[in-house]
Amino acid sequence: MIRLKVNGVAQSFDGDPEMPLLWYLRDVLGLTGTKFGCGMALCGACTVLQDGKAIRSCQKQMGAAEGLEITTIEGISAHGPHAVQTAWATVNVPQCGYCQPGQIMQAVSLLSSKPQPSDSDIDDVMSGNICRCGTYQRIRAAIKTAAKEVA
């Protein structure tokens, strides 16, 4: 039996230990805000926070999830919008929006370690997250907006 916390709630799992956290979140817990994009840690759509740091949930097997504290997009939205989400709305970032929960979780992680990121900090950290609609310019602007808000 694997025990972990998701968005502060204790959970247990006794299914296939090879099942990635991504599919546990989506299909077992019904937390579908975390998206499936590639299954190979190439696109970042499945980004969640493990102990506050961004990870790719498609690469974290449930067999290795014992004791983890996971936060998903639903978790940061629980008490009204996070500053990053507010900035995303202000800049009107999304087009199709499918990658945006992953982008937002990655940006939350970035701002927690670097509250005032430079352009190259943003490029370095956000380049793992693909947006096929091409909203990168607005993502960069929203991160800067959120950084001002937090500062």
Add this chain to the structure above:
Amino acid sequence: MIAEEKITDAEVKTAERAFIENVSRRNFLQGMLSASAFVLWVGKSQLLAKVVTVPDANLALPSPGVETTAFHPGVFLGIQADGTVLIVAHRTEMGNGVRTSLPRIVADELDADWSRVKVIQGDGDERYGSQDTDGSHSVREFFDVLREAGATARLMLVRAAALQWGVPEAQCVADPVHVVSDRNSSRKLGYGELASIAATLPVPKKEELRLKTPQEWRYIGKPAPGYDVTEVCSGKPLYGMDVRVDGMLYAAIAHPPVLGGKVKSVDDSAALKVMGVKKTIPIDPFTPPHAFQPLGGVAVIADNTWSAFKGRNRLKIEWDNGGHAAYNSEEYKKQLRETARQPGKVVHAVGDPDAEFAKGGKIVEAEYFAPHLAHASMEPPVAVADVRDDKITVWSPTQDPQGVQQQVAKALGLKKEDVTCHVTFLGGGFGRKSKPDYAVEAALLSKKTGRPVKVVWSREDDIKFDYFHSVAAMYIKAAVDDKGMPKAWLQRSVFPPIGSTFDKDAVYGGAGEMSLGWNVIPFDVPNFRSENGPATAHVRIGWLRSVANIYHAFAVQSFANELAVAANRDPYEYLLALIGSGKTIDAGQNPEMAKKYPYDTARLRHVAELAAGKANWGKKKLGKGSGMGIAVHRSFLTYVASVVEVEVDDSGAIRIPQVTTAVDAGIVANPDMVQSQFQGAAVFGTSLARTGEITATGGVIDQSNFHDYPVARMNDAPYHVDVHIVESTAPPAGVGEPGVPPIAPAICNAIYAATGKRVRELPLTRNGFA
């Protein structure tokens, strides 16, 4: 274009969907509208009531209940007694912004308060008219329809107030929003208060409506954020991938690796041992032409997505690959290039270019090549179907819900009215999700299991089994005068056509594909001929954002740059000279379209001047290894120019610090969304130019995921895209696609300016650039 006897009307319609200027399609649409969407009815709309019935799934799409007293003047809107205005978005949201732009057109003419509008996603239903969300025509084709819908409701509310107060209609006015005021007193009645009276009134005739003047518009032409931005950013279940239905099973399908392949034998023993796997089910191979039929193969049914994937990977299948196993894309490339050197079918001709070539003057010629591309939308294909007692419910991220109804019904031997298609948000579409093969798979599996089934495609499935954007070889030749201006121009394009998806023997491009940047060029050339050569398809061919414009604009706009270089002239000044002072070109449009949307090269010239001016062309100091390139293109009735600045280092690594795009799309519904679309198009164009390439060996697609089919990331996308929208009173034109075609040639022209190296084959990775 297509051999009619082999395919159904529905498939013809769908095939033609990509070809937006097609005469018959246009007429078809108008027939639909006059039969349905223009016909308004008073009282409770069954259609609207059906749409707002909460589907039996978890989706977070707003679905307020419908009151029996509500006022539903037609298929697109309703007004509740509490003043809530329901507006149907009947077309698909996939990043194009239609759930914002279309309802705001209705709300504007209705004088509704936008904050009291609830947007309802329309199910598939022919009463809306066309729901095929491709070809960049959502606003273009429904601008007038939606304005009239709003104005009709407003007039009926005004008449309801006049009736209520017992005063002449002229004394009542919708002012300022959401209320009708009495001009002679301070009396006001809210729209909600008037709804039940309005619902008893006859629907006014079109001639009685007064549409607003552009100066009176409160929403049209004003920037607005996306209607759903909060839900999207909080991870609400909105997408097809997010649909969960009680009792649902999950399926992953092992498709034949080669198009047309069949299962010879299958050993599913290892698959069935995977925890969560329930069973395997064979799916029949298609009968050619493949059209929108499933590819066939073996489905693994499980109680979660991961188990289905894992079980699928453990199937041991021996395939009979069939004839397309001989397809090798490197060899095929040579064939296309040879064909492009041979005389082809004449598409359009002016004057006598051969006579000019025979005179023995200076000749410039070049060959271009652009490979297959995959759509690779972030959400892979996915659908949920629930088949019960010959009634089917489908939840699908689809660009074409009526196509889902038709194809699912056909596959199960039912009527399309028996298929309900709920349209979810799309995690990108780009043309892939116009093809409902994956929804048909879900329906077949639901029928066989007796349970709702969710078919999930992995990224590998998505890339290997796409309806690919076509590979193309092009040849262009010009005879130039002593100033370097072309006296004669011949261009020949060779590509496996979209028609091959619907007619396995189709080898020539359809009129639609030829109209996408090839039948005519926007240049002043007295002798011109465009041709098309034959090519046989070995993969499924489909349409991808801006379709044939991608390779055609790449060739024509690169060649214009080559002519400027040959003439030793500045490429921008030369481009203006090629366009000339402006004229109307006969682009083979039907008379009605040609009248409403003439091909006016003065508008193209204007966007070129605007983009070059804003980019500081010829004035900006550029460092070593830097260069600017320009390209112009008209597609989907919109005029676009892009100036791209590149920096190339000694290793060939490319950075794009700036793209400047100017666009004339006529009246625009939501300028912020237009900005977004053209910013995104610059990134999409950069992806295909830098790394976009699908190849095949032995009929099997070589690429599988984002490591071998890379798309632009933040660090290799253009750093900044400036979009300048021309203020216009011309009718609305396309927005979603026209930004793509100029990007690749503008990048390549910039690379030439920076390095002196000419790129004639995409992608850039084939040319030592990265």
